[in-house]
Amino acid sequence: MKKYLKPGVFILCSIPFLIILYKIFLNNLGPEPVKEITHFTGEWTLIFICLTLLMSPLKRFTKLSVWISFRRTLGLFVFFYATLHLLTYVGLDYRFSWSPILDDVVKKKYIFIGFAAWLLLLPLAITSSQKMVLLLKNNWKKLHRLIYVIAIFGSLHYIWLSKTIFFRPLVYLIIILVLLALRIKIKKRIINYG
DSSP states (O other), X not given: OHHHHHHHHHHHHHHHHHHHHHHHHTTOSOSOHHHHHHHHHHHHHHHHHHHHHHHHHHHHHHOOGGGHHHHHHHHHHHHHHHHHHHHIIIIIISTTOHHHHXXXXXXXXXXXXXXXXXXXXXXXXXXXXXXXXXXXXXHHHHHHTHHHHHHHHHHHHHHHHOSSOOHHXXXXXXXXXXXXXXXXXXXXXXXXXX
């Protein structure tokens, strides 16, 4: 069953990419195509961060370990959509003009924190294979806890980017905070009165 589910998850994760490709080829991106691609890929990055964080709580509440087998695929799609998001900004918006890009990174806090989130994603993507899990042992888990920081950075990037409408970015922040809170294992204390 699991061997059919994993390819299914991969196909589902690819759908947003196929949608944006479809819109590009049909020239159906609206009056600001670069802005549309940037927002689309950025929002899907956040969605995949939320889905990745959801796997452990789902395992805990359903008592099914199958959810954990999807986490790596979802995590790699976080990196994929985050990279598309970054490449849209660097390549389409600024046409690889590094001086104004570096100026933005230094002066605009939403660019700085977004870039920092992508940099933190790099080691997670590089060490996502089973070979790296065996090689890094306990350090692998410690390294991959960076996803918690990345999730917060990603939601702050969206909040600071939105100058007027805060509701949607705040929804993502609340979802992320709830998912992080669900990961905290509450230890029940047994009080012996006898």
